[in-house]
Amino acid sequence: MINIVDNFINLKSKINLINNGNKTKIIAVSKTFTIEHIKPLIDYGHQDFGENKVQEAEHKWNNLNERSNINLHMIGKLQSNKAKKAVQIFDYIHSLDNQKLANTLSKYERDLNKKIKYFIQVNIGNEVQKSGINVSEIDQFYDYCQKDLNLNIVGLMAIPPIDNFKENFKTISKLNTMLNLPELSLGMSNDYIDAINNKATYVRIGSLIFGKRFNK
Numbered sequence: 001m002i003n004i005v006d007n008f009i010n011l012k013s014k015i016n017l018i019n020n021g022n023k024t025k026i027i028a029v030s031k032t033f034t035i036e037h038i039k040p041l042i043d044y045g046h047q048d049f050g051e052n053k054v055q056e057a058e059h060k061w062n063n064l065n066e067r068s069n070i071n072l073h074m075i076g077k078l079q080s081n082k083a084k085k086a087v088q089i090f091d092y093i094h095s096l097d098n099q100k101l102a103n104t105l106s107k108y109e110r111d112l113n114k115k116i117k118y119f120i121q122v123n124i125g126n127e128v129q130k131s132g133i134n135v136s137e138i139d140q141f142y143d144y145c146q147k148d149l150n151l152n153i154v155g156l157m158a159i160p161p162i163d164n165f166k167e168n169f170k171t172i173s174k175l176n177t178m179l180n181l182p183e184l185s186l187g188m189s190n191d192y193i194d195a196i197n198n199k200a201t202y203v204r205i206g207s208l209i210f211g212k213r214f215n216k
Contacts (some may be wrong), residue, residue, distance in 0.1 A: 002211040005044045010206055015196060024196050027073050029188075029206030033212050035060050041209070042066050048205055050094075052076025054085050061089065075185075075204055077216055080104045087112055094157045094185050094204075097121040097131040099144065106149040119157035119185045120145070122175065124168045130159065135175065142179055155183030155201070166194055173198040179197075 008028070013048060015024055027050040030038045038049070042064075050073040051057035057074070061067055073092040083104040086093060096102060096118045109195055120142060123132030133141045138156075145151040156176045160168030169186060176184045176199070187195020187203040207213060 004209050005040050007209045009084055018193055018196055024200055025202050027202055027204045028209050029204050033210055047071050048073060050075040054082040057089050066119040084108045087114055087116060090116060092117045094119040095121045097133060102145050102149055105149055115152055117154045119155045120153060122156050122158045122172055124172050125161040138175060147160050155181045155185055157185035163190055169194055169198040
C-alpha cells in the first residue's frame, strides 16, 4: 500500500536540498482521489491541496472538519458559469485566463464579500490547444485585473510545451519578476526541480505523492 506521508516527506526533503533560499510550497494535487485516500496527508498537517473540477472539490472538501485549515487551489480550467461556486470553495485560483472570467470573478467576490488569490495563466508557448494569456498581452491584462477589477493577483502560472520547457520556465520567471509578483506557480511531478531553479514558489505535485491517479 502506498504511504503518501512517506512520499510527501521524501519529496519535501528533495525540494529542501534544491531550494536555493526560495521557500517553495507543495500543492498536493488531490484531483480524482477520495478524501479517505488524502486524509493521512491532512492529518500530517499539510495545508495546500489542488483540484481541477469545481463540482468534485465541493463534494470532497465542503464537509471536512479540517477545511478551515486547508488552502484549496483551483488548478484546472475554470468556466465563467462555475465562477460563483469557485469563489465560494477555493482560496486560490491558478487559471485566470481571460477577461470575461476576470469580470465574473470580480462580481462574485463583491456579491459574496470574499477575496481570493489569483494566478494569471500564461500561454507561454502560444499553443492553440492551451488556455492562457499570450505573453504580449500580460501587462495589459494584469493592469486590468488589478487596477480596474481590484483582483488580488499574486503571480503567474504556466504549463510550458514539453519540448522547450526549460527555456519557457526562464521566460515565465522573468515575466513574474518584471511584474514584481510574490508567487510563481510552475512545475509538476516531472519537472518540479527545474521549476524551483526558476523561482517557483508553488509546485503542483500529484503522482509523486498519491501514486497512480484513478481515472474519472
